Amino acid sequence: MHSSIVLGSTDDLPDIGSSADTMISTSEEYRIGRQIVRGLRQAGRVMEDALLDDYIEGLGHKLVVHAHDGEHRFTFFMVRDDAINAFAMPGGFIGVNAGLMLATRNESELAGVMAHEVAHVTQRHVVRRAQSTQRTSMVTTAALIAALLVGVTTGASPDAMQAMIMVTQGAAMQQQINYTRSNEYEADRVGIGYLAAAGYEPESMADFFETMNTMSGVSASRAPEFLRTHPMGINRIAEAKNRAANFPPRTYDAESESYWLMRERLRVLMAENADKALEYYQQELAKNPGPQPDYVMYGYGLALKNRGLAADAEGVFTDLLNRRSDVIAYHLGLAESQMVAGDLDGSLSTFENAYRLFPRNVPVTVAYSEGLLRAGRAAQAHRVLLDLLNRVPPTSEQARLIAMMASAEGDMANAHYYMSEYHLINGDLPMAVNQLQLALAQPDLEPVQRARYQARLQEISKYLTPEMQRGAQRSRAQQSS
Structure with a gap:
């Protein structure tokens, strides 16, 4: 297990x-x-x-x-x-x-x-x-x-x-x-x-x-x-x-190019819709003919991908990677564009290359595992993400993602266990308890697995207030009805 x-x-x-x-x-x-x-x-x-x-x-x-x-x-x-x-x-x-x-x-x-x-x-x-x-x-x-x-x-x-x-x-x-x-x-x-x-x-x-x-x-x-x-x-x-x-004059050099890339990523994500995002970059390119800063082209590539113009987006990210193969965002942009284009094999190949170049990098591992899940390779996706999350504390979204992978794999006990951790990270203790109880109710649990779930349940239950306990009981009653 x-x-x-x-x-x-x-x-x-x-x-x-x-x-x-x-x-x-x-x-x-x-x-x-x-x-x-x-x-x-x-x-x-x-x-x-x-x-x-x-x-x-x-x-x-x-x-x-x-x-x-x-x-x-x-x-x-x-x-x-x-x-x-x-x-x-x-x-x-x-x-x-x-x-x-x-x-x-x-x-x-x-x-x-x-x-x-x-x-x-x-x-x-x-x-x-x-x-x-x-x-x-x-x-x-x-x-x-x-x-x-x-x-x-x-x-x-x-x-x-x-x-x-x-x-x-x-x-x-x-x-x-x-x-x-x-x-x-x-x-x-x-x-x-x-x-x-x-x-x-x-x-x-x-x-x-x-x-x-x-x-x-x-x-x-x-x-x-x-x-x-x-x-x-x-x-x-x-x-x-x-x-x-009052600070002595010196060179302050902490500025990173990641700021410029992430600002453009944010601009695309916050756009009213995909058309508006693409329109913004088309206007920027029209205002400034000639070579553009890489961060502008990165935003443009994301806007193209989100608009469904995957082939054009692939071209943008390929050019960026040819100039800078050490930038994680470019690898992920290309892989996601290939996925949008329906090139599943090409996308997974790009993800795998990034995974080798940047082992256990959180964004790379999360994106690669999501790509594997979309490709129907739930067991491999589960292993890849679990390898990361056994080394770094997961975010709630990552806990939810690995629960989805376990569920797709048919491993409902671990799916409930991971959802318990998702609710725990979000501070919802009654739901965390509820999911652990569902995990313990699954048939054919191994003794080690059952002991782990029970220990976690006892640990969390100590912190339940009377109101939280009533909430957990209501959740159990609703699920059993």
């Missing part, structure tokens, strides 16, 4: 705490943050793209390593939202709106905003605000989570959910405004230090703030959302510039 995915220990499970707690512990912060992300994911607001995930996580952790923060487990994710904004949540969860990345002019500006959000977490501004006005802050946090989860369960539109959130936030805004401003200044000061230590231009944070402030001056009604959630002013920008000027 297949071995289990290596996941975290019980440290990954929430610490429920007690009613006597007067401070939010880091484990409680994590539980709250994970609940909010779960709501965002269920609402379709979290972007599930292996290449973008790999990029934004890598950039975030390049900054975090200089924070020397052993308390928080940072998680970075892209949000499907055109608004120019980013936000830090309890527990080290940091969301970056697609609109923000598209508004930045270089990677240093993007890193600057992310460094600012990392500083909000490391300085525990959520907890410090709770200390200052504990009742208001705790009620607001609880209401915010409720707004998200109610919106999800009632099928509210993203706009309606955003309205609920804004009402919740607005109720506490007046009491918090002065404290928020001091937090913003501190996050700037600390974040600029992280930015410079990671090798990025320290003044890029102030540069981006200045751009946002200029946009606000042109039209107050069109002010970026970033300014509504991050109070700005001339003094704050000047202070950020002065802070950056």
Whole structure:
């Protein structure tokens, strides 16, 4: 039988705490943050793209390593939202709106905003605000989570959910405004230090703030959302510039070409439809005849592929690979274009070549396993992805994907087990328990397999609140009826 995915220990499970707690512990912060992300994911607001995930996580952790923060487990994710904004949540969860990345002019500006959000977490501004006005802050946090989860369960539109959130936030805004401003200044000061230590231009944070402030001056009604959630002013920008000027002159060379490629990938994914994405690149090519930057051609290739013009897309990605065979995104672009064209053998050959060149690379392995699954080779797809996930913690999407592979293979016990891990990663403990019980109900389980499932079930069950236990019982009753 297949071995289990290596996941975290019980440290990954929430610490429920007690009613006597007067401070939010880091484990409680994590539980709250994970609940909010779960709501965002269920609402379709979290972007599930292996290449973008790999990029934004890598950039975030390049900054975090200089924070020397052993308390928080940072998680970075892209949000499907055109608004120019980013936000830090309890527990080290940091969301970056697609609109923000598209508004930045270089990677240093993007890193600057992310460094600012990392500083909000490391300085525990959520907890410090709770200390200052504990009742208001705790009620607001609880209401915010409720707004998200109610919106999800009632099928509210993203706009309606955003309205609920804004009402919740607005109720506490007046009491918090002065404290928020001091937090913003501190996050700037600390974040600029992280930015410079990671090798990025320290003044890029102030540069981006200045751009946002200029946009606000042109039209107050069109002010970026970033300014509504991050109070700005001339003094704050000047202070950020002065802070950056204190760093000694040197070459800051952390900029990566991945930023330019992923920004174009994001542009294509966020387009209203495939026609609009292709139209954008056709206009760009018409405006600038002659050789184009590789990142523009990469976006053009993706737009062609998504529009179904697979042969043209293959030509673009082949040209890019002939120039740079070390860029993973080009290999995957070619393989996916071949798949769209119906060239299954060619696509799998391209995937296999990338898999050999970049062993155990997460985006490559995920894409290759998906290609194998489409080709009807579920057992091989299962083995390939399992080899990766036994070495790196899976995302919820990867856990869901390997569950699909096990199911296609007819291995229903492991399919339920992996779905349990999917729900656990998303913080839905009752559903995680429910899926483990379904796994244990499968016939012909091997003794080792049964023991593993039972141990995992006991481990998770310890953290179920009475309400969660009732939810798990309702799920079992519905499935047995």
